[in-house]
Amino acid sequence: QQQVKQSPQSLIVQKGGISIINCAYENTAFDYFPWYQQFPGKGPALLIAIRPDVSEKKEGRFTISFNKSAKQFSLHIMDSQPGDSATYFCAASILTGANNLFFGTGTRLTVIP
């Protein structure tokens, strides 16, 4: 049973456009929501993360929007660039636990020049 559901599975965006990836969770004990970026042949790398006490976090062109009541969070990539082409994973964990992440199934983003 997937604890974190992610959509879409794949996404194609024109250069300069906005990429949006959505995730949903059921376990209300989750209190840490990171996004990881993975390039082919590499391990995932932390991109940005949010805790549920805020509704939005922005770092450069990357923004997480968080809706606690709906148990949903999303990643927005503004001004998408070809170098952003990668697979993106949302995840969730419980901070008082052992730092074990539950991952979504991933979104393969392709940014067309």
Added chain:
Amino acid sequence: NAGVTQTPKFQVLKTGQSMTLQCAQDMNHEYMSWYRQDPGMGLRLIHYSVGAGITDQGEVPNGYNVSRSTTEDFPLRLLSAAPSQTSVYFCASSRDRNSPLHFGNGTRLTVT
């Protein structure tokens, strides 16, 4: 600073063979964990360790063993490989429970 180092990068096994996937980190991190990545399923936790001498099971532990005799190393052992264990395996570490996970570059394992 090498970070998290996984060896080998690629491995082919026959059904029933055993092997050990190596993971080492040089960041003095307390937390280490193993995930497997399968198409359409994301990454799933196999085993984890919160410090030397302490290990515990994750979401999909069957068929795998771990030990943590030192802070630096966290090997993953496949006891009797099965085709269902064909996957990409990632080792990760973090300084503590509130710190980001750092992943290695993975080991791609094929079991025939």
